[in-house]
Amino acid sequence: xxxxxxxxxxxxxxxxxxxxxxxxxxxxxxxxxxxxxxxxxxxxxxxxxxxxxxxxxxxxxxxxxxxxxxxxxxxxxxxxxxxxxxxxxxxxxxxxxxxxxxxxxxxxxxxxxxxxxxx
Amino acid sequence: xxxxxxxxxxxxxxxxxxxxxxxxxxxxxxxxxxxxxxxxxxxxxxxxxxxxxxxxxxxxxxxxxxxxxxxxxxxxxxxxxxxxxxxxxxxxxxxxxxxxxxxxxxxxx
Numbered sequence: 001x002x003x004x005x006x007x008x009x010x011x012x013x014x015x016x017x018x019x020x021x022x023x024x025x026x027x028x029x030x031x032x033x034x035x036x037x038x039x040x041x042x043x044x045x046x047x048x049x050x051x052x053x054x055x056x057x058x059x060x061x062x063x064x065x066x067x068x069x070x071x072x073x074x075x076x077x078x079x080x081x082x083x084x085x086x087x088x089x090x091x092x093x094x095x096x097x098x099x100x101x102x103x104x105x106x107x108x109x110x111x112x113x114x115x116x117x118x119x
Numbered sequence: 120x121x122x123x124x125x126x127x128x129x130x131x132x133x134x135x136x137x138x139x140x141x142x143x144x145x146x147x148x149x150x151x152x153x154x155x156x157x158x159x160x161x162x163x164x165x166x167x168x169x170x171x172x173x174x175x176x177x178x179x180x181x182x183x184x185x186x187x188x189x190x191x192x193x194x195x196x197x198x199x200x201x202x203x204x205x206x207x208x209x210x211x212x213x214x215x216x217x218x219x220x221x222x223x224x225x226x227x228x
Contacts, residue, residue, distance in 0.1 A: 035217075037164075037219075044207065044219060044220075044221045044222045045156075045158075045164065045207050045209075045219040045222075046219065047209070047215075047216055047217050047218060047219060049215070049216075050215065050217075059214075059215040059216075060215075061215070061216040062120075062216070095163055095164075097163075097164075099211075102152075103150070103152065103169065103170050104169050104170070105154030105156070105166045105168075105169035105170075105175070105209065105211065106154070106156070106164070106166060106209070107166050107175065107176075109163035109164060109165075110163065111163060112163055
């Protein structure tokens with residue numbers, strides 16, 4: 001079945017960088033786009049950006065422009081989300097999710113990666 | 120950027136009752152590209168509805184979506200115990216960002 005498996009929990013200090021991975025299986029990796037969404041403790045969902053797996057084109061939410069980079073490795077069907085200059089308000093659960101087509105929503109989600117930013 | 124406003128913030132209902140959730144957009148959502156998700160504590164969101172009214176794979180028919188333009192609705196015809204959760208709408212029409220609403224919590228009365 002279609003599955004997205006994310007890397008494990010991280011604890012980071014303010015100013016550090018974070019790189020979360022999302023490994024896809026059960027479908028042709030280059031057919032779907034991968035979105036990244038985060039959720040701060042007790043808060044709602046926040047869309048961060050997305051990457052098209054077949055050509056690596058990206059779109060980022062303006063809030064994260066200059067601080068985030070999304071990449072893919074088609075040889076391992078893995079997508080990466082790097083966030084730099086971490087602050088305490090980056091503490092959140094980070095999710096990847098695939099989107100099968102333009103008309104579809106975010107169909108399959110990873111299990112989430114808990115990131116804590118604390119000095 | 121399109122802002123989505125969900126109402127009410129919390130809905131207190133009993134099993135078997137009908138739930139009606141609203142999602143209003145600050146501008147028209149292109150192509151009716153509006154999705155609804157359900158999230159339970161400690162879990163990732165689950166896609167319920169896409170393209171405003173299409174049910175995702177495996178979603179029971181008690182869940183239905185409607186609307187167009189700036190006003191969208193998620194209806195749960197008869198609440199089951201497992202339906203109590205937080206529900207989010209998301210628009211993904213046109214150019215990014217593809218924003219989420221702030222969520223509606225459906226709780227047991």
